[in-house]
Amino acid sequence: MAVDVFSVPVFLVVFREALETVIIVSVLLAFLKQTLDGPNRDLKVYKKLVRQVWLGTALGFLLCLIIGAALIGVFYTVGANKWDTTELDYEGAFCLIASVIITVVGFTLLRIGKMQEKWRVKLAAAMEAPIHTGGKMGVVKRFFEKYAMFALPFITVLREGIEAIVFVAGVTFSAPATAVPLPVVVGLIVGALIGYILYKSGSSTRLQVFLVASTCLLYLVAAGLFSRAVWSFEQQRWNKIIGGDAAELGTGVGSYDIDKSVWHTECCSPYVNGGNGWGFFNAIFGWTNAATYGSVISYNVYWLFVISSLLVIRFREVKGRWPLRKAKAPVALVEPEQSGSEGSVKDGSVPAKAVAARENAIEEKP
Amino acid sequence: MASIPTSRLSSLLLLLGSVALAGAATVTYDFNVSWVTANPDGMAERPTIGINGQWPIPIIEANVGDQLVVNVLNSLGDESTSLHFHGLFMEGSTHMDGPSQVSQCPIPPGSSFTYNFTVCHFSPSSKGRYLSNSSQQINQPGTYWYHSHTRGQYPDGLRGPMIIHDPKTPFKDRYDEELVLSVSDWYHDRMPGLLKFFMSKANPTGAEPVPNAALFNETQNLEVLVKPGKTYLFRMVNIGAFAGQYVWFEGHNITILEVDGIYTQPAEASMIYLSAAQRCSFLLTTRNDTSENFPFVASMDTTLFDTLPEDLNYNVTGWLVYDKKEPLPEPAEIPGDFEPHDDMTLVPWDNQTLYTNPDQSISLDVIMDNLNDGANYAFFNNITYTSPKVPTLYTALSAGDLATNPAVYGEYTHPFVLEKDQVVEIIVNNLDSGRHPFHLHGHAFQAVWRSEEEGGTFQDSGTTDADFPKIPMRRDTLVLYPDGNVVLRFKANNPGVWLFHCHIEWHVQSGLMATFVEAPLELQKTIEIPKDHLAACAADGIPSKGNAAGNAADFLDLSGQNAPPGPVAKGFTTRGIIALAFSCLSGIIGVIVIAWYGFADISPETYDEARHRIAESDLVAPAVEEPVAQRVETVPVVSGSGAGTSRT
Incomplete structure (x- = not known):
């Protein structure tokens, strides 16, 4: 059968990860194009930021390759899948970082929609400002301000890439190696292609609609990532408790902590067999077939935070002061x-x- | 270590002499059960349950027809206990059988308890007449064992061989000496902790704890001194908790004479398999040449283990020592698969023929599944055994005519009421991928059929009576193969309350157990519970009357009976639906708020327009050239109205 040269799970995983990456990169590029390449163009800053985006993507990809190569080396030399034992902790950490970055940048994206001019100046200012001044917090803040365009694609590519590597590596070790290369290549191409189409259409959409729509999408992703981060940490603890990889138990009883479960379906797992489409729901909406109190509460808390933050910011914009303070x-x-x-x-x-x-x-x- | 077999042998021979002289005597054992420290594999000292300050615990020995009195004092302090005399039919004394909450209340710490019964059995040829109190020779000779039957306790040490000698054995002239050889598995941790882990959500697959060592006569590197040119009767017992064991003697063949107390036609073998609780007596004739010592090996059946720890030595070695000066050679590796003797091919010595046309056929499917606490349980059909509030026997004795109604014993003891002298058939279909040694209390069953591994269910196999042997092998513990089936038959000629269960102690705990209540009305006429038995109940506040729920007023009202956790919630329950709805709502509101915030922008055009409008309407300030500060003052107003206009 075709299964021997085309592993569907590998394709789905690579495609999904590639798409996720390209969406984020393309949103950034589209944003840059529309804010900085418009009538008030600042070509220098625009090119610099575009370079940052691509640099982040490239470096993330490179680091991925290095880590992947090292991992596969470790797999073969140690013979044991050491990565698996802490995989979820890494995944959780990457999810969390990506979620925080998207959240922070998302605010700015919306603000840019509101204050294109201001942001242009601000970005320009950020690009030229020295980093060394200020305290520790200042440095971090400045760093993300200055390098957000680098950090976001970098982290995204790294996370998606490593996740894909782990999945693909897992399949490689359990399935014939011949079944891997083709779906990886096809997955990358299809994912990138669809991403590119999104980018193109994004560029031609009216700025506001595109920004709002894509920001909504980004926040949905971020909420899912935040929830998934909590879920991953919990699942890692659970793996530790049962002394093995719960994924080996498929979606059955024991693959999750029954006392923390809010819902659990045997079907529709985003992880088993590359997700079979549920992976997309996981990537975009943070769907899981095994929701926990932690993952549900964190998802809702995330939205609560976003909603109240926006309300507060809007309040301040309108009233010129923070809520609960005198004018x-x-x-x-x-x-x-x-x-x-x-x-x-x-x-x-x-x-x-x-x-x-x-x-x-x-x-x-x- | 070498002293153990010799001392066992001498004491055994001594006892053999004394009981032979006594005839039908009363043999009394006073057992003070308490904690001692033991380290049989030399790897870890641990608290172990001993008797009279000693471990291994003594071998119980008696002659057929003897009255056995075992006085137990529980000095454990922290655990209740009970003793089961495995394989003895306990005719007319089902209340001495030993399982807690079945035929007695557990013996609480500090209490005394007496087991008093006659070692005898019912003759298959006597058509249901009792011979227990007669002085007949139709008794129960053979190799048995005794062990705790309370809360998975016996692997902590309370387990030992029990030999019923038969001065008139048909094989009397075929051997020179008897030797008792136990084989067992050993854990370095105490059972309560292991059980807690085993029955927890942290062990969702129900992986049984893997033993840390295998033992011969509760030790390792056992040296059995043998003389050349002699024939020994080895009485082997697997007193382990979990592991079946392959056993072989290098350089010697054996001749099987007895399994589980049933004499068989002699059968040659080079290797046997003994599951937990199985016994086998065999002859071993020593060589005439004393120039070499020979290892014998028990190898734990590792297919039972979910994991095989690298540091586990699953073999235990002993030696037939012909000459103490000669070296003790390492055992040779066994190439390929083990090929033990197939016990199904054995033929009982008494040639008892197949029971036909069973009056009652009971089909039990073995299933492993998880319940709502996340732990893995074992089921017969859809029931996992849960102890009743009142010992089942006491329910049978107090229920009057309702005793024949299975309902009074509670749903989760999985009761089957058998009528006197019915031929009963038990079909066990293994829907699990593990081996299970099934044991029936109070009877030795005819093992009329056993499928190969992956044999599917008996019902699907199309096997009929015509396929069964005319003279089936009998024993009290039979191994059921993975995904296979067995058919067992017996005659309900021994009134009592008898458990049918897997003898893997882990599975006893996880509920792979059913209850046979045999001729309960007969029991009500014959059994009287001794005072010390009732006192054990009273000490723990366990009722000794009433149905499984402890209701003595209305035996058909089982509200409040002990029950296992409910089934695992699948899919979306109310909680899940609410959570998902909430999450969706959060997401939707979030998106709306983002969109609202995003579209509430003042686009450059509206901004300019608004500013212009305000500037025009402002009488005081000529707009464009004004200082910056004044424009700042207007910001809130502008933004507010701007937001308003852009929304419409």
């Missing part, structure tokens, strides 16, 4: 405006409030 005297805003106009480009260590005020100020520039 500021209009005069108070004069100061930040002045300091902002001077310091926004050079000063990396201003307190958060001042930065926020400064952003408002920038918004006001015609």
Whole structure:
């Protein structure tokens, strides 16, 4: 049968991971194109950021290859699948990081929609600002501000890639090796192609609609990732408890902790046999056939956080102050405006409030 | 270590002499059951259940027809106990059989308890007449064992051989000496902890703990001193918890004479397989040449183990020592598969013929599955055994005419009521991929059929009575092969409450057990529970009357009976639906809020327009050239109205 040269699970896994990666990369590229390559183009910054995106993608891919090669080397030399014992912890960590990054960048994406001009300046400022100033938090914040366009594709590619490697490696060791290369290549091509189409259509859509739609998609992914991170950590603990890999038990009893289960279906697992389509639901909506209290609560808490954050931010935009605080005297805003106009480009260590005020100020520039 | 077989041998011979003189005597054992420390494999000291401060515990020996009195004092302090005399039919004394919550209450710490019974059995030729109190020779000679039958306890040490000598054995002239050889598996951890793990959600596959060692006579490197040119009767017992064992003697063939207390036509063998609880007596004739010692090996059946730890030595070696000065050679590797003697080919010495036309046929499917606590349970059909609140025998004795109604024994003791002298057939279909040694209390059954591995269910196999042997092998513990089936028949001629269960102690705990209540009305006429038995119940607050739920007023009201956890919830329950609905709602609201926030933007055009409009309407400030500060003041107003307009 064709199974011997074309492993369907490998294809699905690679396709899924490739698509997920390309969607995120393409969203970033589309965003960059539409914000920085428009009428108010700043070609230098645009090219720099595009380079960052591609650099992140490439480095992530490269690191993936290295880790994958090292892993496969370890698989063969040690003979035991050491990776499996901690795989879920890694997956959880990557999910969590990706989720946080998407969340943070997602806010900015929406803000950009609102304040294209401001963001352009801000990004430009971020690109040129020195990193060394400021305390520890400042450094991290600055780093993500400055390198978000690098970090996001980097982390995404790394996570998806390593996940794919582990899956593919697992299948490779249990199935004939001949069944692997073809689906990997086809999966990559199809995934990239569909991603490219999305990118193209994304570019031609009106900015706002595209930004909102893609941000919604991104947040859905991020919520799923957040939930999946919690789920992965829990599942890792469970693996430890039962002293083995629960995945070996398929979707049956014992593949999950019955006391933490909220729902569990025998079918529709996003992991067994490459997910059989349920993997897509997992990737986009965070679907799992074995929901736990942790995964459900974290999913809802994530949305609660996003919703309330947006409401608060909107409140502030409309009212000019944070909720539960008294309205500021209009005069108070004069100061930040002045300091902002001077310091926004050079000063990396201003307190958060001042930065926020400064952003408002920038918004006001015609 | 060498002293063990010699001392066993001498004491055995001594006893043999004394009981032979006594005739139908009363043999009394006083057992003080308490914790001792033992380290039989030299790898780990551990608390072990001993008797009278000693472990291994003594071999019980008696002659056919003897009255046996075993006075037990439970000095364990932290565990209840009970003793089962495995293989003895306990005719007329089912209350001495030993399983807790079946024929007695467990003996609580500090309590005394007496087992008092006659070693005898019913003659198959006497058509149901009792011979237990007669002085006939129709008795139960052979190789048995005794062990705790309380909460998976015996692997902690409370297990030992029990030999019923027969001065008139048909094989009397064929051997010179008797030797008792037990084989067993050994754990370094105590059972309560292992059981807790075994029956937990952390062990969803029901993987049985793998033993840490195999033992001969509860030790290793056993040296059995033998003389040349003699024939020995070896009485072998597997007193282990779990592992079946392949046993062979290098350089010697054996002749099987007895399995599970049933004499057989002599059968030559080079290797035997003994499951947990099985026994086999065989002749072994020593060589005339004393220049070499020979190893003998018991090898645990590793197909039973879910994992095979690398440091596990699943073999135990002993030696037939002809000459102590000669070396003890290492046993040779066995090439290929083990090929033990097939016990189904044995023919009972008494040539008892096949029971035909069973009056009652009971079909039991062996299933392993998980329940709602995540643990793995064993089922006969859809029932996993759960102990009743009242020992089943006591229910039978107190239920009056309702004793013939299985309902009073509770759903989860899986009761079958048998009528007196019925021929009963038990069909066991193994829907599990493991071997299971099935044991019936109170009877030796005819093993009329056993399929090969993967034989499927008996019902599907199209096998009929015509395929059964005319003279089937009998024993009390039979191995059922993976995904195969067995058919057992026996005559319900021994009123009592008898368990039918897998003798893998783990599976006893996980519920692979059913209850046969045989001629309960007969029991009510003949059995009287001794005071110390009732006292054991009282000490633990266990009722000694009533149905399985402890209801003595209405025996058909079983509300409150002990029950296993419910089935595993599959798919979406209310909880799952609510959780999913909530999550979907969160996602949808989230997306709406994001969209709202995203579209609530002031696009550059509307922004300019609004600003322009405001600037025009502002009488005070000439808009464009004004200082920045003044425009900032207007921000909230602009944004607010901007949001409003963009939404519409």
